Amino acid sequence: MSSAANRPISPHLSVYRWQYTMALSILHRFTGVVLSAGSVALIACLLALAMGPAEFYGWESIFRSPLVRLAALGWTWCLCYHFANGIRHLVWDTGRGFGLKEARLSGWFVFLFSLAATGAYWWWGPFEGRLL
Amino acid sequence: MSLRSPLGRAAGLGSAGHGVAHWWAQRVTAVALIPLTPWFLLHLAWLPSLSYEDLLYCFQGLGDATLLTAFVLTLLYHSELGARAVLEDYVEGGLRVACLILSKLAHIGLGLAGLLAIVRIVTQV
Numbered sequence: 001m002s003s004a005a006n007r008p009i010s011p012h013l014s015v016y017r018w019q020y021t022m023a024l025s026i027l028h029r030f031t032g033v034v035l036s037a038g039s040v041a042l043i044a045c046l047l048a049l050a051m052g053p054a055e056f057y058g059w060e061s062i063f064r065s066p067l068v069r070l071a072a073l074g075w076t077w078c079l080c081y082h083f084a085n086g087i088r089h090l091v092w093d094t095g096r097g098f099g100l101k102e103a104r105l106s107g108w109f110v111f112l113f114s115l116a117a118t119g120a121y122w123w124w125g126p127f128e129g130r131l132l
Numbered sequence: 133m134s135l136r137s138p139l140g141r142a143a144g145l146g147s148a149g150h151g152v153a154h155w156w157a158q159r160v161t162a163v164a165l166i167p168l169t170p171w172f173l174l175h176l177a178w179l180p181s182l183s184y185e186d187l188l189y190c191f192q193g194l195g196d197a198t199l200l201t202a203f204v205l206t207l208l209y210h211s212e213l214g215a216r217a218v219l220e221d222y223v224e225g226g227l228r229v230a231c232l233i234l235s236k237l238a239h240i241g242l243g244l245a246g247l248l249a250i251v252r253i254v255t256q257v
Contacts, residue, residue, distance in 0.1 A: 029214075029218060032211075032214045032218070033214075033215070033218060035211065036211040036214065036215050039207060039208060039211055039242060040242065042204070042207075042246075043204070043242045043245050043246045043249070046204070046245075046246055046249040046250065046253070047245060047249045049184070049187055049188060049191075049249065049253055050248070050249035050250070050251075050252035050253050050256070051252075052256070053184045056184045057184065079169065079173075083165075083166075083169055086162050086165075086166075087166065089162075090159065090162060090163065093159065121173060121177065124177065125173070125176065125177040126176045126177055126179055126182050
């Protein structure tokens with residue numbers, strides 16, 4: 001096993017020229033981690049709802065605070081991005097879409113979709129465009 | 133000490149014997165989340181307000197409660213698989229084991245809390 005431990009580790013990120021598809025790739029992980037952390041807030045909301053009106057309205061000031069609103073906006077974008085890019089990954093799993101042009105095009109599509117969907121949801125969704 | 137060659141031992145096992153199960157579960161939960169996530173977001177978006185009564189009412193129907201349960205549990209399962217992959221990649225040694233145990237227990241805890249919360253939401257008058 002000692003020889004295995006000294007083997008060079010792939011990928012050698014430092015030898016590659018920077019490309020935006022790399023940023024899209026690491027963003028999938030980043031948004032995934034944010035969504036995992038956000039699931040704690042999601043469960044907290046369900047618990048607040050389960051505990052009855054008194055507790056719910058007691059917690060409501062926290063839910064409606066600007067910082068939490070901003071976090072919710074960020075979480076919404078992470079969800080939209082991870083959702084669209086996840087579908088991109090599922091398509092890749094079928095062996096399709098690996099061409100340079102296709103991969104770049106789908107990357108742009110995913111990124112623009114995430115911005116548009118987040119904006120639309122924030123504007124027309126339950127928050128009605130209110131950030132603060 | 134095995135008499136089999138390293139290749140013979142590794143052949144057909146995948147990364148560590150269970151790699152395929154992890155990969156497959158990640159895909160199955162991902163596919164399940166494709167309809168469940170928009171359902172959850174749009175369900176909230178169509179509410180007249182985010183008041184206690186409206187939120188409670190919109191999840192109390194048996195169909196809605198079932199979908200909410202499916203969404204929460206699938207999301208947490210998918211989250212646990214993803215968190216495990218990230219921890220295995222970036223954390224090493226004893227800390228990795230500690231983080232993996234903590235992540236798994238946290239996800240199970242969140243799942244139980246979410247499940248019991250939904251039961252109370254459904255039974256609330």
